[in-house]
Amino acid sequence: MEKMLGISDSLLFEAPAKSLMLAQEAYKMTGNSLYLKGTASLIMGKVYQQQRDYYTARKHYLESLELRRKWGSPDLIGVTMLALSENNAHLHHFDEAIGYARQAVDLIRKTGNELGLSMAYMQLASTHSWAYSTAKSRDMLTPRFSTDSALHYYKLAEQYEHQPDQKAWLHYGIGITYIHREDSAAVPYLEKAVAIRRKLGQLYLLIDAMQFLGRAQVYRKDYLTAEKLLDEAYGLYKSHTLDDDFLLSKIAFSNVLLHQATKSYKKAFEWLLTGNKTRDRRLLDDREGAISQLTVHYETEKKEALLKQRETELARQREMLGYERKIKWIMFGSLVLAIGTLGMVFYLYRKNRELSLHNATLVKEQNHRIKNNLQRLSSLMDLQLRKLTSRETRSLLQENVNRVQTIGLLHRHLNNTTRLSISMPLYLETLVEGLKDIYIIPGLRIDYRIAPVVLPSQQAMSLGLIVNEVVTNAFKHAFPKATSPQLEIILSRSDTGCHLQISDNGQSEIVAASPESIGLQLILLLARELKAVHRLSQENGTVFDLKFPLL
Template sequence: MAAAQQLEREATTQRDSAKLAKAYYQFGKVFNARANYLQAQQYYTKALGILTRRADSYELGQVYLRMSELEAEQEHSLKCIEYARTALAIFERIGSDKGRMIAYGALNNGYVKIWMSQQQSDRQHPLWDTLWQYTRASERLAYQLQDSLAIAEISISMGSLYAHAQDRKALLYLNRGKDYFQKKARLYLYQLSSTWITLANAHLALGEPARAYEALRAGERVYRQMAAENTIDRRFLETYIRYHKATRNFPKAFEYAEKLRALESKILLADREGAISRLNIAYETEKKDAHIKNQQRELQLRAENERNQRLLLGVGLCLLLGAIATSVAFYRLYRRNRRISHQNEVLVKEQNHRVKNNLQVISSLLNLQARRLTDEAARRTMRESQVRIESMAILHRSLYEQEQLAQVYLPEFVAELVENVGQSFGYRPSEQRINIDPMFLDADKATLVGLILTELLTNAWKYAFPDADASVLRISATQNERMLEIIVADNGPGWDGTTDQKSLGIRIIRAQAAQLQAEYGFKQHQGTVFWLRFSNQTTTL
């Protein structure tokens, strides 16, 4: 920080715009390392404002690479790829092999995040060839330049890909990169600590939790030698959660999940994504004033949504459905305005991301409140409300992580709902059969179906499974022409739905079924069976 401040003073005194751009770039790196993404984005944008008025240069491409890295850390894969492509074009125009090598790596990083977000491990997936295309291009240039550091970093990137594909080649590449950083540990503490984490994840993917734990402990010993980094700290917590899940130590997994949630809440307060988006729009406006008219309506909608989100934190569950309705309305608006530029698609995804984050904050607040309650009935009610909110968060995560902006992939959505309820109650049924036709469901219908399934699953975990010797859960969804039928069954003591008609759960099911214009009912057959049928225009895959 001191060096950047001194450089800024010198640039101001000498009226040297090139030096001032360098100072802004250094400030951006400092704030990026501290995970203060808002400040980092501000300084990178200032540097671009100076450098874009000049001829293409290595420094200009370098700033775009940093912005690509910044977007990658925030899981904005599309923006990460966009900035990396811009940097690559600049380096190709000026003939910089080193710049091209780094840009290929940034492109690979962006596509890796998309590939992993889709939970892919299939090498036949189209993205697999794209990933290796950029990885091989970067590796070829690294050997051509005889850049040992780059070769080590690319080896780790290749090892990560193989680990996600559950291929033991991952260990060969990861250990090659780790050995390089260990030889020069004083210079590369950050990279060495990060490599140990990646190696631990590789062992977990290969079903070797004991070796994963050893790698994590080794990484922590390195981590303690350097200043705390939020990015590394978060990766340690995430990997410990995976380790304890793999060893079925669920209390420990929950403990680390709470630590991760606290850290992400801290980062969320420092990184206002709405402000970052406004900076991006301001920069684009300086380049093309013509975009102002096309984006004016979207900016007003985003401002209104931000006000709704602040109110959401204060009033809780009552405004939750209103926020979701605003999100669905936003998607419908997007479909009607097909002529609006690609920038609008990015705005929609960012809006959903903010709603999802606020849902997580509300869930955390309910969890904290439940811990302070002494009445068990009140705590149980609070936990059920938390499960409902988390089902909404799952819906929004499904929306912004997929290419379909207003549709949810039903098999993944249902599986994640079941996993979420199981984690909330701390155990799984003895047998779990989920058979969902591969299909997409509109966002508004997915919202209603998600609330119904959440109530049914919560009821099964509360009343059916504790009384069953060998608990069984069956869920099926079948698309027959234009009718979708969903069946949820358990082997509990049985319930026909005629009692407790005034309970909150039954009222929620009744209300959501009415909005779906659906038929539904309960019956007893070796437990409780619920069926739901409604018209669905979305075709199966």
């Protein structure tokens, strides 16, 4: 892709502005292709690195590495790691630089790509050489970085075939390593590099190689050749108006070494001033560039922060709209569910009401029929009673008639209500008053103290039959001998149940009656049905107590 865009190493050095423009256009044209985007990011990194904006270059290199890892080609990943190695070397992060270079060697070795492996060894070598030179200038030499290590890796790279450009870099690298040693052994390697650069027409790289070759000739003490090389290099620089302070500072330093060696101190001083001016300009440019970059970064971060804030606000608005929609749907669903539930409840209520009314009608009809049947039975028994002449037989039959009428009275009350329960005050008073009309007792006074108790029909029937038996016994046996007959009926209610008490002031024979008496047996049977406790006592008359629980 670099060749397609025309961005060669020579163009990167000689026309950085054009290189940047081409790289930016390439980056925009990549679309969604991971391969093209990764390659364009790598080129952008190279352009910024040539402009000595190493941190921006690093950002593009890391982006390229991430994209190429997704693409999955070990060769391409290795090439990007080599670029990151060189970038870290420029930043003097030599340990990281060597780490990236070694990773690249391991990756590319697996693919069998000899050219790529040679480039990886060359990067390892140049990093060791550069680290040695930096440590030497700071008087901080360390065994971790040495020219021997650099030359070792260059020798490994030499065993592979190279294109002319790569061969020039190899010779240049070996020559620079010897330069760092101040060793004239650099001369033959740099001569080869100069010859290749001249043949390829790579002006910037040619001038750079020539000034290093001139420096190597100084170490060889061939000052005449050194002066010719340095003059030619400076002449090419001026004639092509390259305007590169970094390259000019290298030429100046090599000339200072030459004129110091030849004791031409005036010229050495002039070149030293040129080098210092160049260095000052570079420092000023770097400072202004750093300020400009910081300003751009600040404005960019500010815009990104505003965009992020707007995106956050939009996301919150979308989230709130989503919540509102959900709430509306929930409310709508709840409303539909509530309407459906109300409809179902109303439907069930109507059905239940219809069923209840139907059942009530059936019960009422049943009670009505039972009441009519009991009335017929009572009428038949009355007819039979009129034909009997035996007093004892008439008494027994009358008691049975009373019992039938007691049951009939209960069904008459049930027939007048929709409930299957009986109000005891009305029922018991009606029952006793009916018995009073049958057994006419002169001067009889009846006191009712009946609490407003409502009992289920079954309990009410059992209690009514018991009252019928006790009151009938009092009318028959107690009051005929009493001068001022008095009957008291009390029904009270508590938390545990009901208490019935019937007392008279006569002398009843029920206490002394035989256990085989039908009335007494009926009372005992009905008391068991009510799960009641009863007691008969004789205290100024007869007192009957009955306590039973409520159902």
